[in-house]
Amino acid sequence: MLHAKSIRMVMCSVILIAATACAPKSTITPAAVGASPDEFSITPVKPLESPKDFAALPAPTLGGVNLTDATPKADAIVALGGRTSTATGVDGGIVTYASRYGVDQSIRSDLAASDARFRKLKTAAPSFPWVQNKYERAYRRLALDPWAELERLRALGVLVPSAPPKS
Structure with a gap:
């Protein structure tokens, strides 16, 4: 009787381990991303507002700004009593300079194929069949250690205001 219970316990354990080992990974982002400081998680956004007239909404503009986007410089100017410009928020000089040789319309699909x-080249070596996250394996040598980079910048005297203070 004791022998049958132990066999049943071992079989249940094997089935449980096999079922959890075959679970698919839900993300393709590197695991190191979660361990780094997230500078963008604390950015406050402005509250949503309903337009006065839904029939008179402006057409969307490429590179335009949203009303809820954070504009700290403009907010500081207004708080100090100044007036902000009515520009769209796009620096025309930068856009002109970046597109001076033309704009490739298929850049996204070209980059995805590349x-x-x-x-495929970097993960061509055989691996275990249950390893599905090849992204991290392919880009491991190109990954930046955020904490080492922070220390390097601090040693150079560069102010990094979004980083946590030294402990």
């Missing part, structure tokens, strides 16, 4: 080739 990335797929790179990941």
